[in-house]
Amino acid sequence: MTPDDPAPRETPVAPPLPFWPYFLRLLPLIVLWTVMAALLAWLLYARAWWSEESDRADMREWIDNTRIFRKTLAELTREHVDLLLDDAPGPDHANRLKNKRAEIAEQVRAMTEPPRVYSAQLPLFPEIYTLEVDFTGVPAPPGRDTSPIRWESPKPKPGGHARAQLHTLTLEPPLSRPGVAAAIRLEYRLHTYHQMQKQQDDFRFWQTVTASVLLPTTVFVGWLVLRYLRRERAREVTRFLNAHAHELRARELLQAQVAHQLAEQELLEAQVRQQAAEHATEELTRKVLEQQLDTARLESRAAEAERAALELKSQLYASIGIMAGSYAHNIKNLLVRPNDLLSRCIDATGTTREQQGMLQEVKNTLGTVTERLQQILHTVRRDPAKAEAVTRVDLAALVRESQGTWAEMGRDKWKIAISAAVPAGPEWVTGDLSHLQQAIENLVFNARDATFEMRNFLRDEAKREPDPARRRHRLLDAAAWKGEVALAVRRDGAEVVLEVRDNGIGMTPEVRENCLKTHFTTKRDNALYEGYSAGMGLGLSFVAVVLEHHGAKLEIDSAPHQGTTFRMRFPAAERA
Structure with a gap:
């Protein structure tokens, strides 16, 4: 291998697939599969436990509606509690308590004997093992019997x-005395072995x-995902x-x-x-040749x-997409007011x-939109060979201009007061x-939405007030509440x-x-400000990117229902 021979080419390795873009494209398919799996699981659960809930409802109805001596067990329990808590007992009060306990015990025995006696002849009858009326929750005076009335079946309970x-x-019958509770407990077995086996077979x-x-x-969804990833990988590699x-x-x-130029040299x-x-004469010719060599x-x-300029141009084109998305988000905010006015003009009957x-x-507002579009076109058509530097910006004048632009709309349409506290002189920073x-x-629009949510919160809290007079007063206070957005610029050292x-x-x-993450928003499903803001989750993320490029620091002070303060610290530019 000679020095003039070209070096062997190495096979390039394609970069790995980016995770989030492809995950978001596959998200609908994954959500669909998850919903289907959850639905099948719910149907299986409902099928498995429906029979047991039906049995419990039948037993509640049996206890609530069974009358042996013209009264149900719950009514007898309530009468016994009233006797236990009687503040003015008569001379026969002890006999009445004793008779009422005997009546409840007879009621319990009469309810449980038929299912016990005929359980073998009628398989669908419940097998009652324990029926108990518990009075431990009754604060009776000393000397009055509050022990439970309990019936237990002589038949042993099943094992294994x-x-x-x-x-x-467990049922708690309604009592006429607050803070007093009595309980009716029932231990039973309703279905036979063959019915339980059938339920288990149905469940399987x-x-x-x-x-x-x-x-x-799952196999089909996995195949679709694998096929999609392979196809996208092939496209990326190509x-x-x-x-x-x-x-x-x-x-x-x-x-x-370069080789040709070296050969000429x-x-x-x-x-x-x-x-x-x-x-x-040949000396003169030599000088001419040296001149050509310098050329x-x-x-x-x-x-x-020229090659370096081309590389700079490619880097600039790579950032155009991000800038265009930011401009589009701001244009969406600017179209709020024109759309509202156009709707009102269309509904009007005369001029x-x-x-x-x-x-x-x-x-005027559409003129502002046109200016923003011109900025986008200027960014897209910028010549990569002519690098444009950032300029000195008077931050105080910029805040003053923004307050003048949105104050009238905030007062008339948004029902908020937009104020600005800026020094009389300029405060220079370096930036775009x-x-x-x-x-x-973006920060003004975010503050606008926050005040609208606060007004809704005050109105909802007032509606929950049980007192009509106080509710009316709180509703008036909520209607009179005024949103405030304050802009301020000050110098703090450097x-x-x-x-x-x-x-x-x-x-x-x-x-x-x-809140600074891209596409994160709390307004996705809220019809904030009469439906004009859908919440794309781009406003604050754009602010974070701009501050990062300007070397600025962001501080956020906020608490629920206490407002929010965004504090940005820019390096001060040298005064002219």
């Missing part, structure tokens, strides 16, 4: 696996049906190899150009050496500069001075004017501090921890 068929039912059958449906579905091949071709072409140097001993070197440097004013406001303006507007404070709903620690 059959013991699982025993059930215990539905288990088999569920498995036969869920297993093929795109990567094509890009790598294009890069290799460009590199080979550049190497060929060597030829010129040989001609200079051959003509070194010749006449003065070739300059062209080589120009080619290297009045007020409607003319609304149309003019629509025109458009990005800073959008970040401030930093310029920008604060956006509101008296809205505030944030829990969990929301405060996740």
Whole structure:
């Protein structure tokens, strides 16, 4: 292998597939499979436990409606509790208590004897093992018998696996005295062995049906996922190899150009050496050739500069997508007011001075939208060979302008007061004017939504007030509540501090921890501000990106129902 031979090419390795984009594409399929599995599990559970719940309902009805001596067991229990708690007992009170306990015991015996005697002849009769009336929850005076009245079957309870068929039912009959409780406990077995076996067979059958449906579905879903990932992997590998091949071709072409220039340089140097001993005319020719050599070197440097400019251009194009998404989110917020005014104009029956004013406001707002679109076009068409530096921005003037833009709309439409406390002089920072303006507007919109949620919270709390007079007073207070959004700029040492404070709903620690994440929002399913904000989860994440690019720090102070303060610290620029 000679030095002139090209180096062997290494096979490029494609980068791994990104996780989240493909996971979000597969999320509907995964959710569908999960819902189906949950539905089958629920059907299996309902099938397994329906029979037992039906049996318990039958036993409750048997205890509540069985009358032996014209009264149910619950009514006799309530009468006995009244006798135990009688504050003015008569001379025969002890006999009445004794007779009532005997009556309850006879009622219990009369209810349990028929199922015990005829259990072998009538298999569907319940097998009663214990029926007890418990008075331990009755605070009777000393000397009055509150011991339980209990009946136990002489038939032994089943053991082994059959013991699982025993059930215990506890009922608390309604009493006329608050804080007093009596309990009726029943231990029984309702179904026979063959019926239990049939229930278990049915349960196994539905288990088999569920498995036969869920297993093929899981295999099919896994096959779809695997097929989709393989196809996407093949596409990614193809795109990567094509890009790598294009890069290799460009590199080979550049190497060929450099080799050609080096060959020309060597030829010129040989001609200079051959003509070194010749006449003065040949000396002049040599100088001309040296001049040509310098020109070739300059062209080589120009080619290297052009390659560096192309690399810069590709890096700039990679960031255009992120910037375009941020501009689109802000344009969505700007269209809130024009859409509202257009709807009102369409519903009107004539053109009045007020409607003319609304149309003019629509025109002004759409003009602002046009300016934002021009900013997007300027970013997209920016020449990669001409790098544009950030500028000095007067943060105080920017906040003052934002307050003037949104104060009227906040007062008339949003029912909030937007104020600004800024110094009279400029406060300079270094950054992108458009990005800073959008970040401030995103924070204002976020504060607007927070005040609307707070107003709804106060109204809902007032509606829960049981006292009509206080409820009316609290509703009036909720209607008179005023949202506030305060912007402030101040100097703090070598930093310029920008604060956006509101008296809205505030944030829990969990929301405060996740609020800067992309697509995280608490307004996804809330019709905030009459349906104009759907909650895309992009506003605060865009603010975080802008602050990071400007070298600024963000502090968030918030508590539930106590409002929120966003505090941004920018490095101060040198004064002019």
